[in-house]
Amino acid sequence: MKLTRLCGRRHLSDTAPEARPTREYPKRTTSINRNGLNITLNRVPINEKGPTDTIHPKHNPTWRILSTLYNLTAIGFVVYPIALGILLAFKPCQFPFLGSFLHPGDVCQSRIQTLSWAVLSKCKFWSGITSRCVLIITDVAIVSHIYAIGITYIFVVLLPGNLFLWEESCRAFSGKNTNLKFYRTLQVLQSVLNSSNRYQIFPMVAYCFPAVQILDAFLLIKYYDTMDYSLFMIVIVQYVQCLFCIAMLFMWSAKVYANSCAWLAKRKRSVNKGGTFERKFLRGLVPLKVLFGMSFVDELTPLVIEQFCVLQTINLLLLR
DSSP: HHHHHHHHHHOOOHSOOOOOOOOOOOOEEEEEETTTTEEOOOEEEEOTBBOOOOOGGGOOOOHHHHHHHHHHHHHHHHHHHHHHHHHHHTTTTOOSTHHHSSOOOOHHOOOOOOHHHHHOOOOHHHHHHHHHHHHHHHHHHHHHHHHHHHHHIIIIIIIHHHHOOOOHHHHHHTTTTTHHHHHHHHHHHHHHHHHHHTHHHHHHHHHHHHHHHHHHHHHHHHHHHSOOOOHHHHHHHHHOOOOOOOOHHHHHHHHHHHHHHHHHHHHHOOOTTHHHHHHHHHHHHOOOOEEEEEEEEEEHHHHHHHHHHHHHHHHHHHOO
């Protein structure tokens, strides 16, 4: 009897409705480590109709520029200490290295002597060579350590995080049917970026780089005729690096804030009168802000920083 009933039943697959095809969204993986931000993006849909086509990072001009900067930085990590060691070998009293403080005046003013047996047999010659080599190795080690730490935090943590948020906001706000869910995703990315860079990395760059830029501009204007050619080129390269880094960092952060303000204002104007829930939800949204300390970057922050650098350079020139 039980066997007859089991045989007489129809299988569930015969009566169940056909399953609707599900839309698979690509995954986003976001991880935070102690050193900063590490985000990997594959593809994220902008609207609810389906995922949009995105450009592979290798074909994106912005990521190409950043990749070029990484390669130049990796080359500079090897070339810069070697060039610095060669410079200090011929001119050991370059400011602000240790030789300018510890070497006696006769070492700084003396020229390279021709090697002979009488010169090599003096103990003073070998003691001077030993002290000079120790100071050169110490200077190169200190500069390489500072270079590695600074480049890691700036070009691996700070700039890619701001670049990623800026590109995602541009791609989202340029779409016609950008939904509120994707804006909430951008707010999550903003929170991750601010928690990584707000209190240590970003304030240090925002305060130290303009100070270095002011001092370099003052040295280039005031002492350009008394500087050595090698030191003059080092100061120029350092000034250009600080200016380029500050411009990129604050312009990307300002664009994120400006794009989010424009999109929220446009979305609030386009909400229908009957959309009470969406109107209340939009009222609670705030623009995307990249924070450093207790401040944030708005549209005028890059101009204010450059104006501050120019005015402080003029003040130093007038005081001297």
